[in-house]
Amino acid sequence: MRPKLRFLDDDLIEAIVAEARQVLCELGVEIHNHSVLDLLGDLGADIDRVHRRARFTQGLIDKALETAPRGFKLYDVLGNETHDFSGDHVYFTPGSAAINILDNETGLIRKPTTADYVRYARLAGSLENIASQSTAFIPADVPETISDSYRLFLSLLYCEKPVVTGAFTIEAFAVMRDLQLAVRGSPGALEARPLTVFSCCPTSPIKWSDVTSQNLVDCARHGIPVEFISMPLSGFMAPVSLVGTLIQHTAETLSGVVICQAARPGAPMLYGGSPAVFDVRYETTPMGAVETMMVDCAYSEIGKHLGMPTQAYISLSDAKQLDAQAGLESSMGATLAALSGINNVSGPGMLDFESCQSLEKLVVDNEICGMTYRLIGGIEPREDFPAIPLFQELLRDKHLLIAKHTRKYWKKEIRYPGPVIDRANRARWQEEGGLSLRERAAGAVKRRLEAWTPSRLPEETKRELVRLISREAARHGMDRLPEREV
Amino acid sequence: MELLKDLALALERGDDERVADLTRAAIDMAISPHTIVNDGLVAGMNVVGEQFRIHEIFLPDVLLAARAMNAGLDLVKPLLVGDAVPSLGTVVLGSVKGDMHDIGKNLVGIMLKGAGFDVVDLGNDVDPIAFVDVAVAKGARVIGLSALITTTMPVMKEVIDIVAERGLKDAIRVIVGGAPVSRAFAEQIGADDYGYDAANAVERVRALMASS
Numbered sequence: 001m002r003p004k005l006r007f008l009d010d011d012l013i014e015a016i017v018a019e020a021r022q023v024l025c026e027l028g029v030e031i032h033n034h035s036v037l038d039l040l041g042d043l044g045a046d047i048d049r050v051h052r053r054a055r056f057t058q059g060l061i062d063k064a065l066e067t068a069p070r071g072f073k074l075y076d077v078l079g080n081e082t083h084d085f086s087g088d089h090v091y092f093t094p095g096s097a098a099i100n101i102l103d104n105e106t107g108l109i110r111k112p113t114t115a116d117y118v119r120y121a122r123l124a125g126s127l128e129n130i131a132s133q134s135t136a137f138i139p140a141d142v143p144e145t146i147s148d149s150y151r152l153f154l155s156l157l158y159c160e161k162p163v164v165t166g167a168f169t170i171e172a173f174a175v176m177r178d179l180q181l182a183v184r185g186s187p188g189a190l191e192a193r194p195l196t197v198f199s200c201c202p203t204s205p206i207k208w209s210d211v212t213s214q215n216l217v218d219c220a221r222h223g224i225p226v227e228f229i230s231m232p233l234s235g236f237m238a239p240v241s242l243v244g245t246l247i248q249h250t251a252e253t254l255s256g257v258v259i260c261q262a263a264r265p266g267a268p269m270l271y272g273g274s275p276a277v278f279d280v281r282y283e284t285t286p287m288g289a290v291e292t293m294m295v296d297c298a299y300s301e302i303g304k305h306l307g308m309p310t311q312a313y314i315s316l317s318d319a320k321q322l323d324a325q326a327g328l329e330s331s332m333g334a335t336l337a338a339l340s341g342i343n344n345v346s347g348p349g350m351l352d353f354e355s356c357q358s359l360e361k362l363v364v365d366n367e368i369c370g371m372t373y374r375l376i377g378g379i380e381p382r383e384d385f386p387a388i389p390l391f392q393e394l395l396r397d398k399h400l401l402i403a404k405h406t407r408k409y410w411k412k413e414i415r416y417p418g419p420v421i422d423r424a425n426r427a428r429w430q431e432e433g434g435l436s437l438r439e440r441a442a443g444a445v446k447r448r449l450e451a452w453t454p455s456r457l458p459e460e461t462k463r464e465l466v467r468l469i470s471r472e473a474a475r476h477g478m479d480r481l482p483e484r485e486v
Numbered sequence: 487m488e489l490l491k492d493l494a495l496a497l498e499r500g501d502d503e504r505v506a507d508l509t510r511a512a513i514d515m516a517i518s519p520h521t522i523v524n525d526g527l528v529a530g531m532n533v534v535g536e537q538f539r540i541h542e543i544f545l546p547d548v549l550l551a552a553r554a555m556n557a558g559l560d561l562v563k564p565l566l567v568g569d570a571v572p573s574l575g576t577v578v579l580g581s582v583k584g585d586m587h588d589i590g591k592n593l594v595g596i597m598l599k600g601a602g603f604d605v606v607d608l609g610n611d612v613d614p615i616a617f618v619d620v621a622v623a624k625g626a627r628v629i630g631l632s633a634l635i636t637t638t639m640p641v642m643k644e645v646i647d648i649v650a651e652r653g654l655k656d657a658i659r660v661i662v663g664g665a666p667v668s669r670a671f672a673e674q675i676g677a678d679d680y681g682y683d684a685a686n687a688v689e690r691v692r693a694l695m696a697s698s
Binding site for chain 1: 500545546549550553592593596665668669680682683686
């Protein structure tokens with residue numbers, strides 16, 4: 001039996017959804033994009049152009065929910081299926097868009113560079129429990145205006161896994177799509193085998209900016225999957241109660257569902273978010289707070305109740321370094337996410353309120369993710385009935401280390417983590433160097449990077465990616481791309 | 487010889503049935519029993535030992551290889567006329583007086599046998615004198631003492647003292663181990679060595695045999 005976590009019963013879910021729908025119909029959603037307002041107006045929404053608000057109808061919401069796909073698949077750069085976002089399948093992806101990297105050499109944060117990103121992409125490709133890469137941080141050695149497309153370029157060049165990403169401007173969408181077309185070959189092939197998921201973020205309370213609403217529409221029209229990242233802050237920009245926060249999250253996310261399905265019925269989506277409680281003591285938005293995680297899991301239940309695959313920013317930490325807090329918050333998040341069946345779990349590697357990535361934390365989190373996979377594998381009988389013969393064998397041989405039953409099931413039943421996790425007794429641990437977690441993680445990063453092999457993407461495609469991003473960089477006044485290892 | 491290489495490989499894989507088949511084939515081809523043992527079985531076991539030492543394979547793999555080794559040795563033994571089966575030496579093993587715990591000690595015994603040592607396992611709650619008497623009687627060069635609880639650890643020193651009193655310190659080496667035991671404790675009571683787990687114990691016993 002697969003263990004399953006639930007916070008909400010069906011009656012409470014329906015009450016939350018009903019309230020959120022009422023908010024969208026009576027108060028409406030603020031949208032700073034005229035073409036999106038036009039689109040919704042054409043479908044029956046009441047548009048207030050002065051205040052840039054769209055008041056939905058119940059029918060408009062119903063129609064969007066009818067066409068919302070129950071799932072979709074994702075494929076790597078070579079076209080191999082890697083994700084089936086449906087049911088309770090769980091996949092992890094590194095937390096995305098950090099502005100800093102934790103430099104393991106100095107223990108200090110700094111702005112990431114192209115070289116850091118290349119190391120990250122290579123490492124992400126090696127992590128067996130993290131199925132996709134994200135555009136995890138923003139290289140600071142290119143103009144900000146191309147930092148979104150540039151990180152996608154590096155990801156596609158150095159790692160075969162599909163990419164969770166997003167555009168920072170309306171204009172960037174075009175080149176980010178062109179990069180994907182270069183990999184897939186044609187718009188039809190890209191739609192048939194999606195390569196990326198774009199994060200599209202409403203602003204609390206219940207608002208869409210010009211850029212994010214346009215990105216959402218552009219993705220939908222081109223068959224590029226999106227994930228909605230609603231970010232209500234309990235007690236600040238959202239009600240302090242968790243149910244109140246969920247009503248706001250539902251309204252914001254449903255507004256995204258309606259815009260997306262209005263742009264193109266059947267467009268692939270993840271019902272996602274990155275809510276947080278607000279810590280009034282520090283004026284921060286703790287991702288490691290237990291209430292944040294409870295809201296994540298609860299809105300995933302709502303998304304599934306509405307028939308959609310889900311996403312959450314969970315399994316990350318507010319700690320500033322790779323310490324016990326980083327482990328406990330990431331581990332609790334990953335565990336709850338997996339038990340909730342959240343389909344796309346964003347977070348590994350991330351520290352400091354989604355602002356700092358750490359390669360060393362990423363390899364530790366890879367182990368955490370592996371443990372959660374074992375956890376949701378549950379407990380199943382393995383030829384355990386009748387039990388007498390096996391116990392007779394145990395009493396006769398004094399151990400079961402090489403029993404047929406052991407040999408058949410030990411790798412299925414017991415998951416052995418990599419060397420990042422210390423399981424030696426103290427004497428052996430000391431003999432092998434007495435390494436701290438940070439040292440073991442640094443060693444694991446080094447070994448994995450040394451074992452890296454180049455992406456199997458055809459060389460011609462790689463050259464086309466370089467040509468596309470060079471043209472984009474030139475358009476933004478950068479004649480030469482930063483040096484990078486080939 | 488190809489056949490003996492295959493034999494060593496089958497042993498490395500822990501395939502006892504294939505080891506038995508290949509050993510029979512080698513005997514049929516009139517390959518000398520010593521060559522079968524040394525170039526086939528022991529050669530394979532040496533690879534297993536090294537892989538285990540560097541953590542490429544794990545406890546069950548070693549035990550499977552040991553079982554495969556026995557499958558071959560059972561066929562060769564009757565042919566080794568006038569010669570004993572090659573052994574790396576004898577180890578007398580037991581949990582000390584007052585200590586009823588034997589899982590760790592058993593594991594060490596299994597591992598030592600797998601590595602090619604002769605093991606005399608005295609069980610648990612073993613009188614200090616018995617360790618020394620049996621070691622002398624069996625010609626053992628190493629005594630392995632195990633304790634799981636702190637209250638029985640001092641008994642280890644009693645065994646070491648008896649070895650010294652009888653003037654056997656050069657002939658019989660004493661190695662200690664068990665969850666509460668440490669290298670510092672081993673040095674404090676005058677033990678010759680300390681094994682922090684079963685695999686390490688095999689390595690340390692091998693070193694003790696080589697130095698004695």
